[in-house]
Amino acid sequence: MLEVDGVSYRYGPEGPLALEDVHLSVSAGEFLAVTGANGSGKSTLALLLDGLLVPTQGRVLVDGLNTADSSVRPVLRRRIGVVFQNPDNQIIAPSVEDDVAFGPENLGVPADRIADRVRWALDVVGMGLYRTTDPHALSGGQRQRVAVAGVLAMDVPCLCFDEATSLLDPVGRAEVLAAAAEVRRLGRTVVWITHDMEEAAIADRVVVLGGGVLRAVGSPRRILANEALLQRWGLEPPPAVAIARRLRDGGMPVPAVHRRSELVRAVHSMLTRR
Ligand SMILES: Nc1ncnc2c1ncn2[C@@H]1O[C@H](COP(=O)(O)OP(=O)(O)O)[C@@H](O)[C@H]1O
Ligand SMILES: [Mg+2]
Structure with a gap:
């Protein structure tokens, strides 16, 4: 589903590499946790997967589509979506349902199908009762679940969560984790970016980034029990x-x-x- 093939990325012509020669493939339906300390390159990887950034070197394939090919841009938006850290920056409409409808509307989905998709997506994240609510009146966890529904409503097979729980209180965190678990149950591919190792424990595989380099990939059992490895890359077991x-x-x-x-x-x- 996702293929990261020898990818390096540098923000400015003079800057250091934010990612260096990363090789990674994620299969359809997999739940992959990407962990690493601040500045290790996690968000850069999310932006590369989403096609918002294009590799300086190497290539990223999403469902076979090369993100560097500008002609695939419109199709790419139907393949992968990102839920970012701050729910407030992702809210654009005065009601929950309008907010969730925004993505599919932009994709040109017919109006009658949009209503169905919005209802379905809000039910998946457990926000069906809040259709007409002003998103600003919701808790952080609820707003973040609306953001998840917004991505789901675009019917993408792959969702990337970039520290989507890190600004939330424990209740909000649990709500968003439950929504992600539901997305996983639907068979969607999930890239779950976090520096919380307890969250990483639920993944099929865990990746450790350190200084822009992929330092380890393996089962949660193997990676999370390796205290020396985690400590070396600035993570808490x-x-x-x-x-x-x-x-x-x-x-x-x-x-x-x-x-x-x-x-x-x-x-x-x-x-x-x-
Ligand atoms: N817009 C940017 N311009 C220049 N450097 C950046 C930019 N965004 C991130 N970086 C640098 O790239 C590296 C990786 O950052 P990032 O991917 O945000 O890491 P993480 O999400 O793991 O905290 C860091 O050294 C960071 O300072
Ligand atoms: Mg980040």
Whole structure:
């Protein structure tokens, strides 16, 4: 679905490389977490995937379309959409349904089909009851879910979330994560950019970017349990990994886990076995 083939990107002619020789492919229906410290190149990658930036070197293919080919621009908007960090910057209309309708209207979708798409997209993200609400009256998590619906309504097979939860409170974060899980369940390809390793734990695969270079790719189990790797690239291991390690340091034979639920199960079975 997505093919990043030896991609480098530099913002100015004199600037350093924001991304350097990145190779990555994402298959249809995959949920890929892209992690990395601030400045590691995550947003640059999102903009390259979306075709808003074109590689300085290498190429990006979205569903076989080369983003550097300006003639594919209109089609590209039907293949991939991005949900950005700040929900406020993504709201453009005075009602939720008008806001979600904006994307498909721009694509030239017939009016009767737009209404269906808007209703469907709002139901997917659990915002069906807010159709006529002014988006400015919503919480951050709700506004961000409207932004997700706006991308979904364009019927794209691939969605990229660029730190879409990082400005939200815990409730908003959980709401947006649930919306992303629903998008995944629909079989859409998801690129989930985050520096929260607990969020990365739900992915099929995790990528670690450091200084614009792809430092590691692997299963959440392999990547998240590697505290040295995460620390090296400015990331915090998920709480379950850190706690399990401290328990092991304290002499408790806790297995390597990367999810909270696994840690709870492991500790529970150790305590009840006594
Ligand atoms: N518009 C820009 N102009 C110049 N440099 C930029 C611009 N945007 C990002 N950069 C630089 O590119 C690098 C990667 O940034 P970015 O992709 O935003 O990282 P992240 O999203 O992981 O924080 C950083 O060194 C950053 O300073
Ligand atoms: Mg960023």
